[in-house]
Amino acid sequence: MLTSGGDAPGMNAALRAVVLAAEHYDMEVIAFRHGYEGLLDNEYLSLKAADVLHVLQYSGTIIKSARCPRFKEVAAAQLAAENLDALGLSALVVIGGDGSFRGAEHLSQYWQGQIIGVPGTIDNDLYGTDATIGYATAVAIAMDALDKIRDTADAMDRVFIVEVMGRHAGFIGLSSAMAAGAERMILPELQRDKPLTVAALVKHIKRVEAVRGPGSYVMVLSEHQWPGGAVALSEQLEAEFDMPCRPCLLGHIQRGGAPAPSDRILASQLGVHAIELILQGATRVMAGIKANQMVAVPLVDTWTKKNPLDENLLRIQHEIFNPVKKSASK
Numbered sequence: 001m002l003t004s005g006g007d008a009p010g011m012n013a014a015l016r017a018v019v020l021a022a023e024h025y026d027m028e029v030i031a032f033r034h035g036y037e038g039l040l041d042n043e044y045l046s047l048k049a050a051d052v053l054h055v056l057q058y059s060g061t062i063i064k065s066a067r068c069p070r071f072k073e074v075a076a077a078q079l080a081a082e083n084l085d086a087l088g089l090s091a092l093v094v095i096g097g098d099g100s101f102r103g104a105e106h107l108s109q110y111w112q113g114q115i116i117g118v119p120g121t122i123d124n125d126l127y128g129t130d131a132t133i134g135y136a137t138a139v140a141i142a143m144d145a146l147d148k149i150r151d152t153a154d155a156m157d158r159v160f161i162v163e164v165m166g167r168h169a170g171f172i173g174l175s176s177a178m179a180a181g182a183e184r185m186i187l188p189e190l191q192r193d194k195p196l197t198v199a200a201l202v203k204h205i206k207r208v209e210a211v212r213g214p215g216s217y218v219m220v221l222s223e224h225q226w227p228g229g230a231v232a233l234s235e236q237l238e239a240e241f242d243m244p245c246r247p248c249l250l251g252h253i254q255r256g257g258a259p260a261p262s263d264r265i266l267a268s269q270l271g272v273h274a275i276e277l278i279l280q281g282a283t284r285v286m287a288g289i290k291a292n293q294m295v296a297v298p299l300v301d302t303w304t305k306k307n308p309l310d311e312n313l314l315r316i317q318h319e320i321f322n323p324v325k326k327s328a329s330k
């Protein structure tokens, strides 16, 4: 087993579940430290139930995660295969996001053992599962921050731009905006369709004020969706339109703290599912969940196909909850 790529709250709960399920079925678990780096450097340890009993309440990963650019090379996958064979391992569980799954698929070209992915990423951007481990916690943290920003924004009748993670997918942006009642969202999916201009944003802010009277205006910005991010956008609003505005960057705060109950439970289910998939002889699949059913999704599908944003949530947040009617914003 290894945890790889960007860490996600609930990774510890997932690796705990893998170890407990493995012991239940009389299997032994070795954990490689620092993701694929540990696999290449033979940095590993044996994990028993006693080692993982009380780790599920912590974010991060006790076996460490890392990025490992050299793993993309053929020689690296071949070396990893040799190391896995030398240890007599029959299966590898990779807990991570789409990059880690690409790495797993790459390894599968050179190694005959079973490979199972467990979706551990705050971005929720893996096809084939209703949720990824860490997403619920990231949304809860973003919502909590937005609530706090609202207090001060309301007191000062101020515009705030809160930058959240999710550069390729707007799941965190949309969900946190809805959960906290934000006035506006800039998400990758919306930017792709119709990029927002500063002038259009100012128009919206002014129209909201005209409809509701003076008050706060809180905007959720997904990272990498504006050149220079929330800081640059707020400077533009101030400099070009004389509109006082404050940026707030949540950054890696979204990956820490106590994992949400739903992430701990999801991680527990999927970790056990991964071990049961191994027993069933499965390989090159991700352990996922769809409508409360455990599913096995071909690894390649997880990044080649896309889970779209929930159209209904988008419609509600963007249209129904928008104080400015569509006809007025043209």
Ligand code: ADP
Binding pocket: 004, 005, 006, 007, 036, 066, 067, 068, 069, 070, 071, 072, 073, 096, 097, 098, 099, 100, 101, 102, 103, 104, 106, 121
């Ligand atoms: P995440 O799993 O969170 O999406 P990354 O995209 O950083 O994180 O990927 C984690 C690691 O997976 C990379 O550092 C690399 O070791 C491996 N990886 C990513 N893409 C590939 C690829 N195309 N081929 C082989 N390994 C890859």
